Amino acid sequence: MLYSEKVLDHFSNPRNVGEIEDADGVGEIGNAKCGDIMKMYLKIDDNTITDVKFKTFGCGAAVATSSMATELIKGKSIDDALKLTNQAVVEALDGLPAVKIHCSVLAEQAVRAALSDYYTKQGIDPVPIVGEIKVPEEE
Amino acid sequence: MLYSEKVLDHFSNPRNVGEIEDADGVGEIGNAKCGDIMKMYLKIDDNTITDVKFKTFGCGAAVATSSMATELIKGKSIDDALKLTNQAVVEALDGLPAVKIHCSVLAEQAVRAALSDYYTKQGIDPVPIVGEIKVPEEE
Amino acid sequence: MEKRFIYADNAATTAVSEEVLAAMLPHFREAYGNASSIYKLGRDAQKAVETAREKVAKALGAEPREIYFTSCGSEADNWAIKGTAELMAKKGKKHIITSVFEHHAVLHTTEYLEKHGFEVTYIPVSDKGLIDPEDIRKAIREDTALVTIMYANNEIGTIQPIEEIAAICHEKGVLFHTDAVQAVGHVEIDVHKQGIDMLSLSGHKIHAQKGIGALYIRKGLVLPNLIHGGGQERGKRAGTENVPAIVGLGVAIEAATRNIAEKAAVITPRRNRLIDGILKLPYTRLNGDRDKRLPGNLNISIEGIEGESLLLMLDMNGICASSGSACTSGSLDPSHVLLSLGLKHAVAHGSMRLSIEEDVTDEDVDYILEVVPKIVERLRSMSPVWERMMKGEDYE
Amino acid sequence: MEKRFIYADNAATTAVSEEVLAAMLPHFREAYGNASSIYKLGRDAQKAVETAREKVAKALGAEPREIYFTSCGSEADNWAIKGTAELMAKKGKKHIITSVFEHHAVLHTTEYLEKHGFEVTYIPVSDKGLIDPEDIRKAIREDTALVTIMYANNEIGTIQPIEEIAAICHEKGVLFHTDAVQAVGHVEIDVHKQGIDMLSLSGHKIHAQKGIGALYIRKGLVLPNLIHGGGQERGKRAGTENVPAIVGLGVAIEAATRNIAEKAAVITPRRNRLIDGILKLPYTRLNGDRDKRLPGNLNISIEGIEGESLLLMLDMNGICASSGSACTSGSLDPSHVLLSLGLKHAVAHGSMRLSIEEDVTDEDVDYILEVVPKIVERLRSMSPVWERMMKGEDYE
């Protein structure tokens, strides 16, 4: 199991760690039993993600994928954020070991969960827009 | 499987190799199928083994035990030769690997076979004196 | 604080010692003969192998002919367990007793046997990581073929009451195997005195090469082969002898068992200082009995953080450590050993094992005790689990 | 005539090459990490293992994920055969086909399986030591689980028609394994092109360390483990990876397969000169086909003398040679390989194998051709068998 330099960089210097007190959307995914929890905080202005923070309990890949996912959506429109795939996160990190791919799915789903929360707070049913939030199966 | 220095010495410089044309007793033991044949020639004068020669087809231990056996009986009385045990040959050679112990038995039996032949030639039934000649079982 | 390099993962593997490598080197390019060959080059190789066998035997209180070289600790475990199973199945004995927290080389072997008609009883361990010999007595049945209990646990370092267990097995007429891969060189072993029928060990835990191990099999006990073929190891383990590694194992085990008490006297206080220092952090616990453990081992759970992240951070600070068994660090499940102590999954995920030897100095201990709290604080500050804990919320 | 040292037993084992040892050395005391460990020292070890796996794969025309490191050729053979047997037994296939002159790592494994409910057909070989693929076709049944035929014989060096055999197996839907321990590095192998499902190799025959081997398993084929435990080798072979030996195997196989044709062009004429020279002695015969054989191998029976004595005399003259397989030289039986050619026991006992590489020079060849006749004469002069032969008597 080998991490790329990018993964190690995002692990040791994670971007956007922290909380947003008055976040417009907060999503949490995973559970401590499985060893990974990601929590995403979004600040949204005019359909644009103006700020994003995360907290993660998990392995190196969990931290790195969280960090990379926040980088990939920061300053982007909600539409763009909804297009974020776990594959894009993996590619941006120069790959992930096979056993760690589920972390990238978690990161993708954490973004969706936060957006889902945002829509719910706006009184809009998130499901037609964001879809169901799925936690990846452990293999 | 390790040979002692003594074994290697008796193998590389075997004592008493050859034939005795007018031997008083000749004994042969073993068969080529099993990989060992020893042939002993005795010259006997007045109950004393005045000369002994051997020919051997076989492994290093077969050659060395033949050589040592001839040394141990040369110049000895028939009685002494009859007391030669395979154990004595093994000890005189500073030991033999377990898988090669049967060679020492062959050497002991080859001496007996030659003595048996000697008695037979004298018109004496060898069995009461020399006993049965036994070829060791392969393990 | 200057960065240091501290190898604190000797339970995972050790460096080959200078002395061992020196003994091995001639056997690569000069004395390279096949130990089965009849010429001098071969005979010399055989002598070297037999000398090593004597050293291993001596270190264990065994006879040389009771020692069989294998390719690793795992092979030794597999051979002992599958071999005994095959042997005893002929007598209708198809029950095996082991513990829940054995190394996978044992557990995955017994699980394999379960799929092939054997029944296996997994003895639980106490919350201190100790086995009660009476549990074994109770578990032994008429058809019990084998009891296999590890000498010392690889993750939490707890030392099991091997002599008592062996005595019960003998009283009941059951064969006893112990996986002593973590114990050899750290505790005094005498297989004959202790009544051990089979014992597995591995070279790379005691400064020999990886890929060499040994199985002690009490004389009189004839196990079926695991690896069939040529006549090596008196026909019991095929494969051209790995002469350099075997020679190295002989030197290594001699060195490792030479001064066990002296080494422990140096290591134990340092280890204890590490334990006490790290336990000052809130929400931490020592896993495994504090006293009945290997001198160099400590295993601490640190709530609110995850082990792999901790290890990576330690690595960035020059400290090599482990979280659970090295073999399973690719896996997502928390350690079965820690779960067997009754730990919750989330707590088991956040644990750290340090296994030190004499080369870890007092200054190294200071350094570790400086680095670990900083890393823990950092990881907790970004941990949603810690956040909830601090709010008094449940998180599992 | 000056005494020389000539190593002419490369089929028994080889010296570790300078290049291989250089690649291994850093992994004993510097890059000594456990390849499963998460920290850099461990990751570097893992990278080294994976680089070696790529090299082995490339040398065989396989993909890296099709290569599994084992502790030796014997283990690879055991794993392939027992693993396939276990796998196919579930489908009711309990018949195995092999040949009478396989290495014991194969034969003793199939004999073991015979005791456990499998049926084994042993294909005979011609008096030239070659297998007729049509014999295999005829032997294949509905319930045939596996065909295992060696690539090149270890005693007489004959190269088998592997591609034809593989084609027949595939036509019939039967798995095909080949023990290529003696072939790798001496003949061109491409497992995918040749349709080989499993292939065993051993490091110490190609200048890597003893105690390291590999099994190629075609992707898609999932064998049960032989050694259970940790997650190494993608969960298929437990035991901490022998990093130095694995790294060495990678370098060794790359070197060995780099210039097969060039090496053969150097070795073959020297080997042929040896054959022709020794065959000038009366009552001698070459064992095995003269052309379909490994470039460096010659195996000659010399009537009237016994092999071990010959080897000891050769050794005293500085020549390392072998009589039958090195593994069995402790045994009393003559080689099963030579008997399979139809040789009488007494003739089989008196045979000699030389296996040379490029380092055996033309002068060395001259030396051997000077020494051998003298030794043969000496041994014959003291041989009662030779005496009888000269008298025209029968001696078996």
Ligand SMILES: Cc1ncc(COP(=O)(O)O)c(C=O)c1O
């Ligand atoms: C044809 C063949 N198969 C298997 C083996 C066994 O290899 P190893 O000694 O690495 O177990 C050998 C060599 O001894 C061999 O020549």
Ligand SMILES: Cc1ncc(COP(=O)(O)O)c(C=O)c1O
């Ligand atoms: C307790 C225990 N048993 C068995 C093993 C397996 O040893 P090896 O890696 O030599 O196969 C290990 C180490 O990994 C261990 O710690």
